[in-house]
Amino acid sequence: MIDNKLRVAMLVEDDFEDNELKLPLNALKEAGADVKIVGPYAGREYKGKRGEVRIKSDLSILESAAEEFDALVIPGGGAPDKLRINSNMVQMVKDMCDQGKPIFAVCHGPQLLIQADLTRGRQMACYASVIKDLENSSGHFINEPVVVDGQFITARQPGDLPQFCAAILHSLNLAGNDIPRYEDQGIDWCEFGQRWGGHKKRDIARALNKSVQIEQKMAKFYQDCLRRVEDDDLRSIFEQAVSAENGHLSALQERAQTLASKRLRASSGGKGPQPEIQTDEPVSIARAAAQTEAIGIDTHKKLMLLTDPITVELVASIIRDHTRLERMFMEFALECEGRPSVMRATPAKAVRSISAGVDRNLMPERTESD
Known part of the structure; x- marks a missing residue:
């Protein structure tokens, strides 16, 4: 036969x-x-x-x-x-x-x-x-x-x-x-x-809930910084950061709720950036903010291996926001110090690519993509 x-x-x-x-x-x-x-x-x-x-x-x-x-x-x-x-x-x-x-x-x-x-x-x-x-x-x-x-x-x-x-x-x-x-x-x-054997909705929702916790901590940090900062240029960057965090939180929570069979209870625990500012000096605050953005980027990259296109698209947009803000904070610090910028413009093609820059720690636990 x-x-x-x-x-x-x-x-x-x-x-x-x-x-x-x-x-x-x-x-x-x-x-x-x-x-x-x-x-x-x-x-x-x-x-x-x-x-x-x-x-x-x-x-x-x-x-x-x-x-x-x-x-x-x-x-x-x-x-x-x-x-x-x-x-x-x-x-x-x-x-x-x-x-x-x-x-x-x-x-x-x-x-x-x-x-x-x-x-x-x-x-x-x-x-x-x-x-x-x-x-x-x-x-x-x-x-x-x-x-x-x-x-x-x-x-x-x-x-x-x-x-x-x-x-x-x-x-x-x-x-x-x-x-x-x-x-x-x-x-x-x-x-x-x-x-076909990819990630379950419930697991994706839990991973998103962890990201919500990270964004909440970052939002609180930026709000605290905004109360301390007097420099108009730096305040403008922090205002953009707070606005971005609010948008991230709303989108992440909405996607997590769509995927979860029942409402997930947010927790104040979990790993993530928990910076403390003990100075009002603008350069130190800007550098701390840039480092916080970098930590946020690495944290969100953990979601980029999920087999859910909508979640990956959302997380990629958040990573792009954090990358832009990290650059802005660092540029401010370097300018205040009178140093030439060491930052380089990200190629438009890479910025547009959902997978742009995803090269470390991509899964909800520990992974590497490259």
Whole structure:
């Protein structure tokens, strides 16, 4: 009896981004595809960089031929950097391309496409740290959750995974009637992320509640500083900071409540910036505020691996606000000290990118993205 299942190869090495393997794998299997894990060696267990996923390879790359597969998936994380120095892996990607078969790559996955010289003139999404590599290979970065260019479908980061998986299923004609198209508006993609093994709504809500606690502490600190500061320029920055914090709190609480099955009780505990100002000297206050913003940035980066596009979009906008305010506080301090600014303008492309600058401590506990 002939097996008519679509055969999909998924390339793997150690340090793959856990959810970037897990969600596409689960979505494809749920839809009836025959997915084979292809690694440098057959039967070896490969570990995700978060330590959450371990998977054994079905085939080695040397026993895998493009002719045997209908599509190829390249998860991100640290694995693509290892895969791209494996000439057999690179050749597999080239062969799949030459045969006109769909190739799906997320986050750092396009590194392998760059190595295979397949990005020239192509529009693609990728992780922020890969943008320059993509452009240097004559590719074009598009800051969208999913980018389709011919046989290539790419995505930027874990927050795009629900839409990325939907795009994979639709491109392979495996999507059921309940799977929206990736470009559809008004979709609660968090539901699909949870369905395919991503973060649960309740857990996302709890993570957001922790961020609310951080923002509350920052807001109180800025209000205290505003009462101390007399310099008009510095007061203006603190007024902007207080306004931003109020907006952040409202948006975070609203999203957390939408996701939670019942109201979450805010706590005054939790880690976060708890600065104390014991001086009225403007430069010292400005420097303390800049440091507080930096701590806030790192704290919020913990949410950037969540598999909920709406939450990731919200948190990214908060990070951009904190980055702008950190720069303003530091510029004020340097000017008062008569020192030249050491700050550099953030490239507009990076500012627009949801994943811009996300390179440390990305999960609700301890993680690294880069």
